[in-house]
Structure formats: structure tokens, C-alpha cells
Amino acid sequence: xxxxxxxxxxxxxxxxxxxxxxxxxxxxxxxxxxxxxxxxxxxxxxxxxxxxxxxxxxxxxxxxxxxxxxxxxxxxxxxxxxxxxxxxxxxxxxxxxxxxxxxxxxxxxxxxxxxxxxxxxxxxxxxxxxxxxxxxxxxxxxxxxxxxxxxxxxxxxxxxxxxxxxxxxxxxxxxxxxxxxxxxxxxxxxxxxxxxxxxxxxxxxxxxxxxxxxxxxxxxxxxxxxxxxxxxxxxxxxxxxxxxxxxxx
Amino acid sequence: xxxxxxxxxxxxxxxxxxxxxxxxxxxxxxxxxxxxxxxxxxxxxxxxxxxxxxxxxxxxxxxxxxxxxxxxxxxxxxxxxxxxxxxxxxxxxxxxxxxxxxxxxxxxxxxxxxxxxxxxxxxxxxxxxxxxxxxxxxxxxxxxxxxxxxxxxxxxxxxxxxxxxxxxxxxxxxxxxxxxxxxxxxxxxxxxxxxxxxxxxxxxxxxxxxxxxxxxxxxxxxxxxxxxxxxxxxxxxxxxxxxxxxxxxxxxxxxxxxxxxxxxxxxxxxxxxxxxxxxxxxxxxxxxxxxxxxxxxxxxxxxxxxxxxxxxxxxxxxxxxxxxxxxxxxxxxxxxxxxxxxxxxxxxxxxxxxxxxxxxxxxxxxxxxxxxxxxxxxxxxxxxxxxxxxxxxxxxxxxxxxxxxxxxxxxxxxxxxxxxxxxx
Numbered sequence: 001x002x003x004x005x006x007x008x009x010x011x012x013x014x015x016x017x018x019x020x021x022x023x024x025x026x027x028x029x030x031x032x033x034x035x036x037x038x039x040x041x042x043x044x045x046x047x048x049x050x051x052x053x054x055x056x057x058x059x060x061x062x063x064x065x066x067x068x069x070x071x072x073x074x075x076x077x078x079x080x081x082x083x084x085x086x087x088x089x090x091x092x093x094x095x096x097x098x099x100x101x102x103x104x105x106x107x108x109x110x111x112x113x114x115x116x117x118x119x120x121x122x123x124x125x126x127x128x129x130x131x132x133x134x135x136x137x138x139x140x141x142x143x144x145x146x147x148x149x150x151x152x153x154x155x156x157x158x159x160x161x162x163x164x165x166x167x168x169x170x171x172x173x174x175x176x177x178x179x180x181x182x183x184x185x186x187x188x189x190x191x192x193x194x195x196x197x198x199x200x201x202x203x204x205x206x207x208x209x210x211x212x213x214x215x216x217x218x219x220x221x222x223x224x225x226x227x228x229x230x231x232x233x234x235x236x237x238x239x240x241x242x243x244x245x246x247x248x249x
Numbered sequence: 250x251x252x253x254x255x256x257x258x259x260x261x262x263x264x265x266x267x268x269x270x271x272x273x274x275x276x277x278x279x280x281x282x283x284x285x286x287x288x289x290x291x292x293x294x295x296x297x298x299x300x301x302x303x304x305x306x307x308x309x310x311x312x313x314x315x316x317x318x319x320x321x322x323x324x325x326x327x328x329x330x331x332x333x334x335x336x337x338x339x340x341x342x343x344x345x346x347x348x349x350x351x352x353x354x355x356x357x358x359x360x361x362x363x364x365x366x367x368x369x370x371x372x373x374x375x376x377x378x379x380x381x382x383x384x385x386x387x388x389x390x391x392x393x394x395x396x397x398x399x400x401x402x403x404x405x406x407x408x409x410x411x412x413x414x415x416x417x418x419x420x421x422x423x424x425x426x427x428x429x430x431x432x433x434x435x436x437x438x439x440x441x442x443x444x445x446x447x448x449x450x451x452x453x454x455x456x457x458x459x460x461x462x463x464x465x466x467x468x469x470x471x472x473x474x475x476x477x478x479x480x481x482x483x484x485x486x487x488x489x490x491x492x493x494x495x496x497x498x499x500x501x502x503x504x505x506x507x508x509x510x511x512x513x514x515x516x517x518x519x520x521x522x523x524x525x526x527x528x529x530x531x532x533x534x535x536x537x538x539x540x541x542x543x544x545x546x547x548x549x550x551x552x553x554x555x556x557x558x559x560x561x562x563x564x565x566x567x568x569x570x571x572x573x574x575x576x577x578x579x580x581x582x583x584x585x586x587x588x589x590x591x592x593x594x595x596x597x598x599x600x601x602x603x604x605x606x607x608x609x610x611x612x613x614x615x616x617x618x619x620x621x622x623x624x625x626x627x628x629x630x631x632x633x634x635x636x637x638x639x640x641x642x643x644x645x646x647x648x649x650x651x652x653x654x655x656x657x658x659x660x661x662x663x664x665x666x667x668x669x670x671x672x673x
Binding site for chain 1: 444445447451454457460461464468469476
């Protein structure tokens with residue numbers, strides 16, 4: 001079985017500056033993989049390359065064994081990859097329910113239909129209700145997303161990401177800016193909704209990472225300097241020097 | 250922004266739709282002023298046109314400066330179709346002839362829309378303006394099709410009368426317009442309740458996120474524009490039937506600006522906004538236009554005030570009262586509102602007087618200095634009318650400030666009460 005995501009010599013330059021410098025990485029199906037690294041290491045850029053937000057400069061990215069480099073975000077999404085954003089990226093003026101339902105429409109095959117009545121789409125409505133239930137926002141069903149609390153918006157962000165049933169999920173700092181209890185809830189939520197899926201996560205909170213991740217890759221100045229199970233990452237000298245030792249969080 | 254929720258047995262919705270249909274049907278029987286039928290026909294067509302425009306502006310977040318391209322080309326294709334039918338080239342019932350316009354709207358929506366919808370925001374607005382100018386320029390380059398400056402004329406009374414309907418009398422055309430307007434309104438409302446309609450909202454609110462849930466934002470905008478083009482084309486076809494002439498004005502920038510103003514005045518954030526907007530807009534153009542040359546000035550001023558103080562349009566002004574009515578708090582507003590109307594009337598009379606006197610002075614002071622205003626006769630060359638008008642304007646402005654502040658205070662209290670109740 002081919003890897004869920006495979007990066008081959010992925011390189012990205014902005015102008016003359018190389019932000020990602022030849023990253024090779026293979027993440028098998030069903031693995032929960034965390035990417036860590038100091039600020040400016042290129043973690044978010046890496047996510048933007050995988051999800052099609054930015055084009056690659058060189059190299060190739062394979063999703064379930066098929067190259068997706070050069071594809072647009074919606075094409076990659078249709079192939080089963082979905083992502084969340086570090087800065088909350090939801091449909092602010094729509095209700096929680098509408099947010100989630102928009103995220104399930106394509107995967108259920110309704111595409112650009114103007115001959116189906118939304119109210120009559122049983123499968124889409126049920127799936128949207130189920131997602132709201134799992135992210136704990138059922139009580140907020142008809143609230144405009146823009147007026148939710150920060151933690152609720154982060155949960156909705158994850159809800160939109162998983163709603164379409166993608167099997168590869170990318171979460172960009174899902175617990176950033178959260179309190180201790182909110183973080184604990186978020187970890188539970190992430191664990192629950194990514195069951196049986198491949199998860200790739202950028203995160204700063206070491207507690208969260210060691211809690212969730214099966215494997216950790218350390219990105220420093222656009223290069224992966226180590227990729228291993230958490231216990232080995234903790235003991236890795238190069239990692240300690242480059243990252244853990246110098247950063248407090 | 251409120252969102253219309255689907256609930257088939259919603260009494261309020263039935264009242265609004267039923268009331269609209271009833272009004273359209275009975276109004277020409279009640280109002281008998283000379284221009285009534287002209288005005289009502291304009292409003293009926295305007296409703297279709299403005300609702301189609303709002304698929305772009307309100308639903309899809311696309312500010313178009315060239316929507317008349319689709320209605321205008323629809324009108325031109327309809328006029329040529331009518332002329333061919335009357336020559337006996339082919340048979341097609343006049344009742345369905347607006348569909349020719351709709352089809353033209355789709356075709357040109359596909360041709361122009363693909364480029365226009367590649368980008369949203371300012372780029373979209375600029376490209377739509379450019380295409381509008383191009384098509385308007387074509388109307389002079391291809392006189393064979395566009396009829397040059399004189400336009401293309403036609404005769405809608407063709408074929409055998411069906412149940413006595415010849416479409417000769419204006420009233421018959423009016424009811425044809427009403428029929429089409431109601432069908433188009435229902436169809437366009439239904440569109441807002443489909444996956445494409447909802448994704449148009451999503452692309453409007455957050456195009457990037459829409460791409461990451463599997464939607465090509467270009468395709469969503471493109472399909473929305475093509476469908477809007479279809480309805481705009483139908484409006485154009487009805488315009489052709491109504492006037493029996495199509496001129497370059499139909500594709501012009503002025504028409505594109507008009508539909509933007511009508512939609513915005515009514516309220517782009519509400520489905521019914523453009524309906525209200527069309528009523529207000531054509532009342533200003535035709536009814537006010539019948540009594541004063543300054544109608545465009547008043548329309549411009551109204552547009553300005555709406556943009557500045559009620560950017561959600563008339564529909565938002567109505568909608569903001571719904572929770573107040575539900576909470577039974579309207580009684581707190583009646584007095585300040587009455588005061589505002591009274592003082593505002595003084596202000597308005599002052600303003601209108603000054604504008605009318607100025608118009609009369611600059612246009613006819615030499616030949617006919619006498620004029621009549623609010624049943625007072627006077628000479629515009631005298632100083633007194635100017636002084637009185639200016640006095641009313643300034644005095645009205647000062648006293649209406651007090652009334653306006655009272656409205657503000659009353660609303661402040663109401664918001665407070667509603668918040669307290671919501672918290673309790």
C-alpha cells in the first residue's frame with residue numbers, strides 16, 4: 001500500500017530565498033504525524049505546498065501514490081485531502097450548520113447543482129448534523145459562525161476540515177491560543193474525529209504533540225533534520241540543539 | 250445579515266409572496282393615473298432585472314458595472330426574433346418570446362462570464378465595466394444588428410389572437426410581465442436554496458475556504474453569472490415587448506448603473522431587497538420624473554443617504570424592526586418617528602423648494618420667471634422665495650436634529666432592553 005502522503009525533494013523558494021529545501025517524507029496510511037520546528041522553519045509553508053495553496057518550485061508530492069503537484073486546492077481536496085488553518089478560516093456570516101453543510105456538499109456529489117433543494121438533501125443534512133454533534137456545537141446550530149467564541153470557532157474549523165470525509169487531514173496549529181482546558185478538549189476532539197485517518201499536524205504545544213503523534217518530524221530552516229517516534233525525538237541530540245534546547249515552549 | 254430559512258409552512262413568507270402577487274394583479278385596477286401602467290410595467294421588469302443582478306451582488310459578492318449587457322443583448326435578440334416571426338420565418342408564441350432573450354443572456358453569459366468571473370472583487374468590477382463599454386461600442390459598429398442610433402423597432406401584435414389576447418393593449422402586456430415576474434421571482438428564490446446558491450454565498454464570504462472544501466470558485470461565480478444572465482435576458486425580452494423598440498440605451502452604462510442603484514437602495518443582503526429597490530427606483534424615475542426635471546438629483550441624494558446611513562438598504566430598515574415588533578416595543582418608537590416625519594417634512598419641503606427654484610431659475614428665468622410650487626405662485630427672480638426655501642431648509646435641519654436624537658435614544662433603550670432579555 002502506498003503512503004498516504006509522500007514528499008520527494010520538495011523545494012519552495014520565494015524570490016531568491018529557499019524556504020523549503022528538499023524535504024523527503026513519507027507518511028503511511030493511518031499515521032498521526034506531527035511536524036515541529038522553531039518559528040520560521042517553514043512548517044506552514046510546507047502545509048500550503050501539500051494542500052495546493054502555493055505551487056512547488058521543485059520536487060513532487062504524492063497523495064495515496066498519485067502526484068498532486070501543480071493541482072489546485074479544490075482538486076487536491078477532491079482527491080481526499082483536507083486542511084485546517086492556523087488563523088481561523090470559516091464562513092463568518094453563515095450559521096454553524098451552513099458552514100458544515102457547505103463542507104459536505106461536494107463529497108456527496110451535489111457539486112454545482114441548482115436542481116436540488118438544500119432542505120431536501122437528507123444525506124447532506126444528516127452528515128452535517130453528525131459533524132456538529134462530534135465537534136460539540138449542536139447547541140450552536142443556528143448561530144452565525146462569526147459570533148462564536150474563539151474555542152468554538154477552532155472546533156468549527158476542525159469540523160469543516162473533517163466534514164467531507166477526507167482520509168488525509170492536515171491541521172495547522174489546532175490548539176494555538178487556547179487555555180489548558182480548551183486544549184485538553186481539542187486534543188480529545190482531534191483524536192476522535194481523525195480515528196482511522198492519516199493526520200498531519202503542525203503544533204507548538206509539546207504536550208499535545210507527545211499526546212497525539214505516532215511520529216514526529218523536525219523541520220529546521222526548511223529541512224527535516226529528524227523523523228522518528230516521539231521517544232527517539234526527545235533523545236535526539238541534533239533536535240535538542242536545534243530546537244528543544246533553544247525554545248522554551 | 251438575516252438569512253431566509255427554508256420552512257414550507259412559513260406563514261410570513263406566504264403573506265409576503267401572496268401579497269406581492271395580489272398587489273401586482275390588482276394595482277392597475279385601483280390606480281388610474283396616466284402613467285400608472287407604464288410605471289407598473291417598468292417595476293415588474295425591473296424586479297426581474299434587479300433580482301438577477303442581486304444573484305451577483307448580494308448572493309455572489311460580485312459588483313458588476315455591466316449587467317445591462319445581458320438584458321440589452323437579450324432585448325436585441327428578442328426584437329429580431331419578433332421581426333422574423335412576423336415575417337413568417339418561423340413560429341413561436343409571443344407569450345414565450347422573452348425566453349429568446351433569456352437564451353441570449355445564457356449565451357453571452359457563457360462568452361463574457363468566463364473571463365469576467367476569473368477574479369472577484371475589484372478585478373471583476375473592472376472587467377465587467379470593460380465588457381459593458383465594448384458591447385456599447387459594438388452597438389455603433391454593427392448598425393445592421395443594433396439599428397444604429399435609431400434602434401430596432403418591432404410589432405408585438407403578430408399571429409392569431411389566443412382567447413382574445415393580442416398583446417395590443419398595454420394592460421395585456423402588463424399581465425404578461427406580471428406572469429413572468431412571478432415565475433422568475435419564485436425561480437430565483439428557489440435558486441438561493443440550492444447547493445450552487447449556497448456555495449455562491451460561501452464564495453462571497455470566504456473564497457479561499459470554499460476552494461479547500463472542494464469548490465472551484467471560478468466555476469461557482471461563472472455558473473452564477475450565466476444563470477443571472479438568463480434572467481436578465483428575460484427582463485430584456487420583456488422590455489422589448491413592452492416598448493416595441495430596442496435602442497443602444499438597453500446595453501448602456503446608464504442601464505447598468507440603474508440596476509446597481511435600484512438593488513442597493515432596496516438592500517442587496519435580502520432576497521426581497523431588489524423588489525423594494527425596483528419599486529422605489531422606477532417611482533423616482535417615472536412618477537417623480539413626470540413632475541420635475543430634478544428627479545435624478547433626488548434619486549442621487551437618496552442613493553447617497555442610503556449608502557451613508559443605511560447601507561443595508563430599505564429592506565434592512567424594515568428587517569431591523571422585526572425583533573422590536575416581536576418584543577412589543579414599537580410603542581417606544583412611534584413618538585420619535587412621528588416627530589422625525591414632521592420635522593423631516595419641513596426639511597424636505599425646504600430642500601425641494603430650493604432645488605426646484607434653482608432648476609427653474611437656471612433653465613427658464615429669462616423667458617418665464619413665474620413658477621408654481623406647493624400651490625404657491627411666485628417669480629424666481631424675486632428674493633423672497635429663495636429666502637423662505639433656505640429658511641425652511643435650515644430650520645427643518647435644526648429641528649429634525651432634535652427628533653433624530655430622540656430616535657437614537659429610543660433605539661439605544663430598545664437595544665438595551667433586548668440585550669437584558671436575551672441575557673435573562
